[in-house]
C-alpha cells in the first residue's frame with residue numbers, strides 16, 4: 001500500500017477573488033516527487049498552504065492508502081484533512097514555506113532535533129535514536145559541519161538547508177516544499193533534489209514541490225502539475241506536461257524542449273512573446 005492524496009473541488013478565495021478555483025487533481029501517490037510549476041501569482045503557494053491547512057479552503061483534500069499507483073486505484077481508509085484541527089493536520093503534513101526561517105537562538109542540530117521531537121509525539125523514540133536520526137539528515141544534506149552553529153549566524157543558503165533538515169527529519173506522510181532550493185548554489189540544489197527524491201522513494205512520502213526551474217522539475221519529478229491562474233493547465237509526466245505549446249500558452253515564451261545527452265529534458269528559451 002502507498003499513501004495517496006486526492007484533491008476535489010478545492011477553492012481558495014482572498015477577499016472576493018478566487019485564487020484556487022474548484023481545483024481537482026487525480027491522486028498523488030507516495031514514493032515519487034510531484035512538481036508544481038507555473039508563472040508568478042498562479043496560486044502555487046496558496047495551493048500548498050491550503051493543503052497544509054494554513055488558509056481556509058472549500059472542497060476536499062483526502063489522504064488515504066492505495067493498493068497501487070494510478071488515477072483509478074481505489075483509496076482506502078481516507079482521512080478528510082480539511083476537517084482536522086491544525087495540530088492533527090500537522091501530524092500528516094509538513095509544509096516548508098518559501099520564506100527563510102527566523103533567526104532564533106538554537107543550533108542547527110537543536111532545531112532539527114526539536115522538529116523531530118515535535119513531529120513524533122505519538123511515536124516513542126529514545127533520545128539516542130532521535131539524535132541519530134537528526135544527525136543522519138544533516139549528514140545526508142551535507143551540513144553536518146553546521147550542526148553546532150547557531151541558526152542566527154548562518155548565510156541565506158545555509159539557513160535554507162537548515163530549514164530543509166527540519167522538514168525532512170519529520171518524515172511526514174505528505175511533504176510540501178515551496179521553492180526549497182531558491183537560495184542554493186548548483187551543487188546544493190542537486191544534492192537537495194536527489195535527497196528529496198531518495199527519501200520519497202525510501203519512505204513512500206508524498207512530495208509536492210514548487211519549483212521555478214522547469215528543467216530541475218523535469219529531472220527529479222515523475223509528475224508535473226502546471227498551475228495557471230488557479231487552474232490546472234497541464235498534468236502528467238514531464239515529457240507530456242512540458243511542451244513548447246504549454247510554455248507559449250502558460251509562460252508566454254517561445255521555447256524548445258530537447259533531451260540532453262543524458263536524456264533529461266532541457267528547456268531552451270528563445271524569447272518572451
Ligand SMILES: Nc1ncnc2c1ncn2[C@@H]1O[C@H](COP(=O)(O)OP(=O)(O)OP(=O)(O)O)[C@@H](O)[C@H]1O
Nearest residue numbers: 014015019038039040041042043044045046047210
Ligand atoms: N494573503 C493574501 N491576501 C490576498 N491575496 C493574496 C494573499 N496571498 C497571495 N495572494 C494573491 O494570490 C495570488 C496567488 O499568489 P501565490 O503566492 O499563491 O502565487 P505563486 O504562484 O506562489 O506565485 P510566485 O511564483 O510569484 O511565488 C496572487 O495574485 C497574490 O497576490
